[in-house]
Amino acid sequence: xxxxxxxxxxxxxxxxxxxxxxxxxxxxxxxxxxxxxxxxxxxxxxxxxxxxxxxxxxxxxxxxxxxxxxxxxxxxxxxxxxxxxxxxxxxxxxxxxxxxxxxxxxxxxxxxxxxxxxxxxxxxxxxxxxxxxxxxxxxxxxxxxxxxxxxxxxxxxxxxxxxxxxxxxxxxxxxxxxxxxxxxxxxxxxxxxxxxxxxxxxxxxxxxxxxxxxxxxxxxxxxxxxxxxxxxxxxxxxxxxxxxxxxxxxxxxxxxxxxxxxxxxxxxxxxxxxxxxxxxxxxxxxxxxxxxxxxxxxxxxxxxxxxxxxxxxxxxxxxxxxxxxxxxxxxxxxxxxxxxxxxxxxxxxxxxxxxxxxxxxxxxxxxxxxx
Amino acid sequence: xxxxxxxxxxxxxxxxxxxxxxxxxxxxxxxxxxxxxxxxxxxxxxxxxxxxxxxxxxxxxxxxxxxxxxxxxxxxxxxxxxxxxxxxxxxxxxxxxxxxxxxxxxxxxxxxxxxxxxxxxxxxxxxxxxxxxxxxxxxxxxxxxxxxxxxxxxxxxxxxxxxxxxxxxxxxxxxxxxxxxxxxxxxxxxxxxxxxxxxxxxxxxxxxxxxxxxxxxxxxxxxxxxxxxxxxxxxxxxxxxxxxxxxxxxxxxxxxxxxxxxxxxxxxxxxxxxxxxxxxxxxxxxxxxxxxxxxxxxxxxxxxxxxxxxxxxxxxxxxxxxxxxxxxxxxxxxxxxxxxxxxxxxxxxxxxxxxxxxxxxxxxxxxxxxxxxxxxxxxxxxxxxxxxxxxxxxxxxxxxxxxxxxxxxxxxxxxxxxxxxxxxxxxxxxxxxxxxxxxxxxxxxxxxxxxxxxxxxxxxxxxxxxxxxxxxxxxxxxxxxxxxxxxxxxxxxxxxxxxxxxxxxxxxxxxxxxxxxxxxx
Numbered sequence: 001x002x003x004x005x006x007x008x009x010x011x012x013x014x015x016x017x018x019x020x021x022x023x024x025x026x027x028x029x030x031x032x033x034x035x036x037x038x039x040x041x042x043x044x045x046x047x048x049x050x051x052x053x054x055x056x057x058x059x060x061x062x063x064x065x066x067x068x069x070x071x072x073x074x075x076x077x078x079x080x081x082x083x084x085x086x087x088x089x090x091x092x093x094x095x096x097x098x099x100x101x102x103x104x105x106x107x108x109x110x111x112x113x114x115x116x117x118x119x120x121x122x123x124x125x126x127x128x129x130x131x132x133x134x135x136x137x138x139x140x141x142x143x144x145x146x147x148x149x150x151x152x153x154x155x156x157x158x159x160x161x162x163x164x165x166x167x168x169x170x171x172x173x174x175x176x177x178x179x180x181x182x183x184x185x186x187x188x189x190x191x192x193x194x195x196x197x198x199x200x201x202x203x204x205x206x207x208x209x210x211x212x213x214x215x216x217x218x219x220x221x222x223x224x225x226x227x228x229x230x231x232x233x234x235x236x237x238x239x240x241x242x243x244x245x246x247x248x249x250x251x252x253x254x255x256x257x258x259x260x261x262x263x264x265x266x267x268x269x270x271x272x273x274x275x276x277x278x279x280x281x282x283x284x285x286x287x288x289x290x291x292x293x294x295x296x297x298x299x300x301x302x303x304x305x306x307x308x309x310x311x312x313x314x315x316x317x318x319x320x321x322x323x324x325x326x327x328x329x330x331x332x333x334x335x336x337x338x339x340x341x342x343x344x345x346x347x348x349x350x351x352x353x354x355x356x357x358x359x360x361x362x363x364x365x366x367x368x369x370x371x
Numbered sequence: 372x373x374x375x376x377x378x379x380x381x382x383x384x385x386x387x388x389x390x391x392x393x394x395x396x397x398x399x400x401x402x403x404x405x406x407x408x409x410x411x412x413x414x415x416x417x418x419x420x421x422x423x424x425x426x427x428x429x430x431x432x433x434x435x436x437x438x439x440x441x442x443x444x445x446x447x448x449x450x451x452x453x454x455x456x457x458x459x460x461x462x463x464x465x466x467x468x469x470x471x472x473x474x475x476x477x478x479x480x481x482x483x484x485x486x487x488x489x490x491x492x493x494x495x496x497x498x499x500x501x502x503x504x505x506x507x508x509x510x511x512x513x514x515x516x517x518x519x520x521x522x523x524x525x526x527x528x529x530x531x532x533x534x535x536x537x538x539x540x541x542x543x544x545x546x547x548x549x550x551x552x553x554x555x556x557x558x559x560x561x562x563x564x565x566x567x568x569x570x571x572x573x574x575x576x577x578x579x580x581x582x583x584x585x586x587x588x589x590x591x592x593x594x595x596x597x598x599x600x601x602x603x604x605x606x607x608x609x610x611x612x613x614x615x616x617x618x619x620x621x622x623x624x625x626x627x628x629x630x631x632x633x634x635x636x637x638x639x640x641x642x643x644x645x646x647x648x649x650x651x652x653x654x655x656x657x658x659x660x661x662x663x664x665x666x667x668x669x670x671x672x673x674x675x676x677x678x679x680x681x682x683x684x685x686x687x688x689x690x691x692x693x694x695x696x697x698x699x700x701x702x703x704x705x706x707x708x709x710x711x712x713x714x715x716x717x718x719x720x721x722x723x724x725x726x727x728x729x730x731x732x733x734x735x736x737x738x739x740x741x742x743x744x745x746x747x748x749x750x751x752x753x754x755x756x757x758x759x760x761x762x763x764x765x766x767x768x769x770x771x772x773x774x775x776x777x778x779x780x781x782x783x784x785x786x787x788x789x790x791x792x793x794x795x796x797x798x799x800x801x802x803x804x805x806x807x808x809x810x811x812x813x814x815x816x817x818x819x820x821x822x823x824x825x826x827x828x829x830x831x832x833x834x835x836x837x838x839x840x841x842x843x844x845x846x847x848x849x850x851x852x853x854x855x856x857x858x859x860x861x862x863x864x865x866x867x868x869x870x871x872x873x874x875x876x877x878x879x880x881x882x883x884x885x886x887x888x889x890x891x892x
Contacts, residue, residue, distance in 0.1 A: 056535050056643075080538035081546075087539045093532035097554040106550075107540030147536075154540060 007190035013062030024214035037201035040211035055080035086156035092147035094135035101131035121149040278354035285332035303347035402709035409746035417604040456518025464526030487576025492672035495861035502583035518563035525559035573739030676865035699830030702769030710777035744836035777822035784818020828878035
């Protein structure tokens, strides 16, 4: 993407809090009118980055640009009120001493606070008629809607969403996610969402920025991130992954030998000199029932024999953990109408291509490895 | 299925697990009666001879002067103490003042010194201060912590996300201060101010030593000055009515505060303090001046006089010290014994009856000590002659005055003890009273102890009720300081005042510790 249509550009931002290097040269771009998700485990620095964008923290080095305007750089840091950056905090943070209407109108010039704009915003979030309610009289979801309306009322250049759905229950969370998405699209607002929830990032964002240990390690569309993670950590953080040690790079281009046999790979096989890993998503492993062979042609050469060790049911599908004859643990996704039992013998077939990547490096902090 | 469910629920309604029945209800009723009867009887005593004497007494020019003086002193003190308390709280809670922890603690300390001790040191330090400025100065410098503490608490609870959101919505630091910070601490400020007003209305020691005659002093003079005690009762009732007005105001603002608190969580971060910059030194000087005036004057005078006093002998001090401890500790024990059942009932069995029991105990605390004392005198003379001017009646007066302190502290700590634990204990075969003793009270012990310490501290400082009700020859530190100062014998009272401050400090330390233990739970 070009930086010309970037609503927000962050370049090499670092920030240190005493012993903790929160940001270590993070760079990212948020295209105008789209939703960018900053995804990462807790402690990766994503909240610090958000607070630097908002102007609540001053970076040690690096620059923050909003549109063409430099708001934080080597010798300057614009105060938050001049940045035109709106924020929707984790729990809404509505002002408890004033009603809904005054909350939404808080950022508007005095005469407009109870005027058309406020009414319009409340209608936008579906809360017309709630003007005179106090924040504590609203449900969690309603509070978040008011917080969103309050933020959008001033038409900020960038809206920052700080894990705004984390405190809600599952149904409400899904509902509010899609509604927020719709509102941001309708108002053509540039938004940056901070989250540790990969589902949320993948389902809502146009661009996902993946962070680890104070650095942006990858950014791209949700599809790109899922299909082509930069390393094994990224592969496991964005979805489930099978990591197969490569025993030898095949003589044929696009084919490698792994512990479950030959697997075709995408990407450059020649660059992988030394040990490598072939990554397969669970849905790339097809499970065949070997105990109740109902005449389908299952036992081809490519089948790997395994035993089901655990099944996690998800409704639309289930995640099947298996152990191969060579002792390798793998996960496969199977449609839920396919009946499988723990202890059952199955055959595994690979579909599609695996991604070749370097083996995991154990240099990063182990406590940052989980979400 | 459905019918069995219903029969189960009906059975469980009928056999609600009782909490120890009479063992709790009786003490709770005793506590409520002790708190209620004095006022009711005072009203009866004041109107015994019909309403005519009441009208005559209230409309006397002397009475109107007393009302006027009380009102002027109350309003002036409340305004000045609120400003001082607010300013100190903002400096400590919202700026980058250096030595913040030190100032935070030291600025609350004047609360530990009784106003009559402060008044006594002023009388000795400044030769003959004028009554009004003297009383005003003493009360402002002693009462500002009533505003300082709640406002500081509100500032600490303030969610930094609120000020940040306000900034990102285009408001400067000053606008955020005006539009968010001040409105959010306003309930704390209001209720703190009303506490100051209540305190000034009921203060007896400082105003009487400063010879600024207010209603409390009028009641006392009327009581000691004539054989007909009906005028004293009428003045007492008048003071009660004025106080009740302030209490109602206070309760109203408390409702508003509750709504604010319920919507805010405890913040994980603290608000970034405003930088004082070049004002740092000037602000430090201001705080030094506040502390020098509120703690320095009484402290230095006490030290000076104690050293200079050549009549310092321990035996002279040991008798009032012993009397103070006996009175205060008996009162504290009685209050705790009655507070526990009331608190348990109001938390675990909330109903109209138990909430009446609880709120009736709060009545006494908002009433001036002199009024409770007067009512106790009437009751003692007429109905309780065997214990009149004996320790038990003084203890009952302490209960009427200080039971709410113990109830409030006990209640909040019992709220923290999860009912599930009691249920677990009951299902393990332990009876209700044993559960109370082995589970509930164990968990809430720090809070109960804090309540006891609070009552003990209040009892040590208490002057008017002790003065009127003490057994003959039973001199406490408080009464001794008051009598010595009344006859202008400043040096003689110094060791007693010193002992009083030390005792107060010890109770405060115990209280802090108990609060701390309660907080870590």
